[in-house]
Amino acid sequence: MASSLDNPLFLIGLAIIVLSSLVSFFCFIRVLIWMFQNDETTWGTVCLVLTFLSGLGPLIGYVLGWTLPREGQLRPTMGIWTLSIVVTIVGTILVIATSGAITTQ
Incomplete structure (x- = not known):
């Protein structure tokens, strides 16, 4: 059985998650800086x-x-x-869809 890591779409999904999470983190930091400056x-x-x-x-x-x-x-x-x-x-949807976690019978 092939690993999920062999699937390029799975790896692309992981990369998307990591990069967009970093953007979210920097936006949160920017909002915090704005709060303390204002x-x-x-x-x-x-x-x-x-x-x-x-x-x-971050939600708040x-x-x-x-x-x-x-x-x-x-x-x-x-x-x-x-x-x-x-x-x-x-x-996340891409990773779930290509990970093999959801199977049809």
Whole structure:
């Protein structure tokens, strides 16, 4: 039986997931920097603490990134972050579909 690693689509899906996750990470860092520079220190601290305690910091940062920006300062970053989330989902579907985990009988 062939390994999933022999399937080029599986490897492409993994690469898509890794790259889009890195983009998401940098967008989260950009939102945190914006929070600390624009008198949203409390929210920035909450996001940082919850990232390490429960992993919910990026989710809160994502929601606040769309709701807090003044004059659309974060709109480009949030658009990129949203696109990277969609691309991560597509990569995950590709990996699942080509991994052989789903079989038909």
